[in-house]
Amino acid sequence: MLSLKKYLTEGLLQFTILLSLIGVRVDVDTYLTSQLPPLREIILGPSSAYTQTQFHNLRNTLDGYGIHPKSIDLDNYFTARRLLSQVRALDRFQVPTTEVNAWLVHRDPEGSVSGSQPNSGLALESSSGLQDVTGPDNGVRESETEQGFGEDLEDLGAVAPPVSGDLTKEDIDLIDILWRQDIDLGAGREVFDYSHRQKEQDVEKELRDGGEQDTWAGEGAEALARNLLVDGETGESFPAQFPADISSITEAVPSESEPPALQNNLLSPLLTGTESPFDLEQQWQDLMSIMEMQAMEVNTSASEILYSAPPGDPLSTNYSLAPNTPINQNVSLHQASLGGCSQDFLLFSPEVESLPVASSSTLLPLAPSNSTSLNSTFGSTNLTGLFFPPQLNGTANDTAGPELPDPLGGLLDEAMLDEISLMDLAIEEGFNPVQASQLEEEFDSDSGLSLDSSHSPSSLSSSEGSSSSSSSSSSSSSSASSSASSSFSEEGAVGYSSDSETLDLEEAEGAVGYQPEYSKFCRMSYQDPAQLSCLPYLEHVGHNHTYNMAPSALDSADLPPPSALKKGSKEKQADFLDKQMSRDEHRARAMKIPFTNDKIINLPVEEFNELLSKYQLSEAQLSLIRDIRRRGKNKMAAQNCRKRKLDTILNLERDVEDLQRDKARLLREKVEFLRSLRQMKQKVQSLYQEVFGRLRDENGRPYSPSQYALQYAGDGSVLLIPRTMADQQARRQERKPKDRRK
DNA sequence: GTTCTGTGTCATCCC
DNA sequence: TAGGGATGACACAGA
Numbered sequence: 001m002l003s004l005k006k007y008l009t010e011g012l013l014q015f016t017i018l019l020s021l022i023g024v025r026v027d028v029d030t031y032l033t034s035q036l037p038p039l040r041e042i043i044l045g046p047s048s049a050y051t052q053t054q055f056h057n058l059r060n061t062l063d064g065y066g067i068h069p070k071s072i073d074l075d076n077y078f079t080a081r082r083l084l085s086q087v088r089a090l091d092r093f094q095v096p097t098t099e100v101n102a103w104l105v106h107r108d109p110e111g112s113v114s115g116s117q118p119n120s121g122l123a124l125e126s127s128s129g130l131q132d133v134t135g136p137d138n139g140v141r142e143s144e145t146e147q148g149f150g151e152d153l154e155d156l157g158a159v160a161p162p163v164s165g166d167l168t169k170e171d172i173d174l175i176d177i178l179w180r181q182d183i184d185l186g187a188g189r190e191v192f193d194y195s196h197r198q199k200e201q202d203v204e205k206e207l208r209d210g211g212e213q214d215t216w217a218g219e220g221a222e223a224l225a226r227n228l229l230v231d232g233e234t235g236e237s238f239p240a241q242f243p244a245d246i247s248s249i250t251e252a253v254p255s256e257s258e259p260p261a262l263q264n265n266l267l268s269p270l271l272t273g274t275e276s277p278f279d280l281e282q283q284w285q286d287l288m289s290i291m292e293m294q295a296m297e298v299n300t301s302a303s304e305i306l307y308s309a310p311p312g313d314p315l316s317t318n319y320s321l322a323p324n325t326p327i328n329q330n331v332s333l334h335q336a337s338l339g340g341c342s343q344d345f346l347l348f349s350p351e352v353e354s355l356p357v358a359s360s361s362t363l364l365p366l367a368p369s370n371s372t373s374l375n376s377t378f379g380s381t382n383l384t385g386l387f388f389p390p391q392l393n394g395t396a397n398d399t400a401g402p403e404l405p406d407p408l409g410g411l412l413d414e415a416m417l418d419e420i421s422l423m424d425l426a427i428e429e430g431f432n433p434v435q436a437s438q439l440e441e442e443f444d445s446d447s448g449l450s451l452d453s454s455h456s457p458s459s460l461s462s463s464e465g466s467s468s469s470s471s472s473s474s475s476s477s478s479s480a481s482s483s484a485s486s487s488f489s490e491e492g493a494v495g496y497s498s499d500s501e502t503l504d505l506e507e508a509e510g511a512v513g514y515q516p517e518y519s520k521f522c523r524m525s526y527q528d529p530a531q532l533s534c535l536p537y538l539e540h541v542g543h544n545h546t547y548n549m550a551p552s553a554l555d556s557a558d559l560p561p562p563s564a565l566k567k568g569s570k571e572k573q574a575d576f577l578d579k580q581m582s583r584d585e586h587r588a589r590a591m592k593i594p595f596t597n598d599k600i601i602n603l604p605v606e607e608f609n610e611l612l613s614k615y616q617l618s619e620a621q622l623s624l625i626r627d628i629r630r631r632g633k634n635k636m637a638a639q640n641c642r643k644r645k646l647d648t649i650l651n652l653e654r655d656v657e658d659l660q661r662d663k664a665r666l667l668r669e670k671v672e673f674l675r676s677l678r679q680m681k682q683k684v685q686s687l688y689q690e691v692f693g694r695l696r697d698e699n700g701r702p703y704s705p706s707q708y709a710l711q712y713a714g715d716g717s718v719l720l721i722p723r724t725m726a727d728q729q730a731r732r733q734e735r736k737p738k739d740r741r742k
Numbered sequence: 743g744t745t746c747t748g749t750g751t752c753a754t755c756c757c
Numbered sequence: 758t759a760g761g762g763a764t765g766a767c768a769c770a771g772a
Contacts (some may be wrong), residue, residue, distance in 0.1 A: 149746085605760065630761090635750060637762055642749085644763090 586630045591624050593617075600625050601632030695720060 581589070585597055593600070594615050603611060608629070612622065692710055695703050709726040711719045 631751060633761065634752075634763095638750070638764080640762085641764055 087120075584624075584631060587624055588628060591621050593621055593625060593628075597628050597632065600628045601636075 031445075299386070324673065582597075588597055588600075595611060600608070612625065617625070688710065692705065692708075693702060695708075697703060704722065707723050708720050709723050711721045711726060713719050
């Protein structure tokens, strides 16, 4: 199927191109729709896809109805449509994407009048076209125009029935009525045409005896009949002329041969021909609101920087902004301004200064590109005035040229300054150059800020950090230590399930301390000390970490390394055990304290007192026991305190990183917004320039931007008014805000 | 031998 | 008021 489609498509295209080159206008659309609907489906796909090509899309819409895609008028028409669509798209900003328009250029051999379609083109299904090829100008010249629109008429199916000499008038009337009904019922062209073709074929079969010449004649008559528009209600036929919108367009964008329309509504038809005034007004108001909001953000002017920025400008290279970055319409653009958007398009006038932000009656002056006094184009109450802040627009003169300050340049300048100052800013805020560069790289990578934390306290191992984090919650209150104490009591109780343990054993083993650190971090209190390496910051500390070990576990834990065991003397083992004991343990052992240090430290006060009461202890022993308990408690407290400190530092560092990340993101977004704003302003200016440049006076000469300006009227129309009037309105608009301030 | 780091301990404050 | 948590300061041990 695909291969067939490709084959047909390419073949038809090549054939069409070939015919076009030899001067035959080929209406593939008509051919595809009327002759072979299945083939059209094969080639063009479903009808939805049928509208993707502008060529067909135009003809499938009411806007495009009635004008041939290869008509000379299409130039103006498409220009007008493009401008209109661009204006419409202004309120929903989109960065223009690459667009490729392929056109089959056909030149009428005899220089046909624009707006009329010579009969050189023919539908492929009509073999009569061969006749036209040989003598396109020898045909019925008076029907050229009608034929040209007859094709368009045919597109809608409003084609008169073929006038066959063998058909009776009743047949023709019947066919005509049926067609009108189809038209009135909104029947699609394809269905209509297809049934029509079937009907034609049936009729042809019946009339085949009449000879081919009759058929040709019928086709020719049909071609003539196509040129008549048939009113669906009355059945009245009338010569097809320019569609309303097309005429409006041609009126709005007059060609040099045509006198322009009235100045007042010179552009109105252009903008209202296909759009209801309400919608258009709404769009213009949206545009105006956007432009008004742009009054902000502009601090300086640097048009050169803004508009002469090469494609690889720092903004794009350093921030990797998507070219089609959508702009948030909620972005406040107040105080922004529109500067000269291109080197050759700086259109300021002195009157622009102190230009108020007008709402509906804002003038929209722009200068044609061929104007030599571009700067005088912008009136004070024109569209440009909206785009340019007053303080930036007042230094231009009619001949100054592009030396005017560019508010958009200010935007860019600001953006660039942001970027440039990023490094300084980062350094000022304590980033080292490496971090600053990383911050800058973030604009490229968009992968988030990756600060080098190797230098910071957070460079602690993740295990440390995680353990600290996990312990932070428990250590946030006194419950931390209490829970730790209780847990340690439980842990310490291991091996001490009964008080019947001999004192000898305890004395031999020494008072067992606690080590909340390890029980919290690793839960491996009874493991080989080598496993303590899971705490990187403790792995090099050779302190005794066996406080909370039970004697039995302590035995295994205190076992010397295999090498020591091999040496295996009890004395060495005792020395090792002594080394593992803390000072308090040694003291308790020396003072013959009858219970372990773990109990002394971790037992609750009541149990501790109860324990003390069970033994007859001397004052020295009691004092030592209380000191051991106090020191043990304080030791745990110190450990918790240090953990809290560490957690605090880590959290602060994390917060700093988050803030830096947010800051970088905000800066990145700001740059993106500025870039979008710049592009939108450029688009608006180019649109204004294009619209203004296409305007012609009665003599076909372009309007002087120093004398005229475009004004956006409240009713949605765009007017071309004299500058003096525009200036007056600008002053009026200027007074209003001042009065309000008062 | 010096420095750094982790730990223990003391003093003190506070609840 | 005693107990105990929190914390700064100091000392010590080990790398």
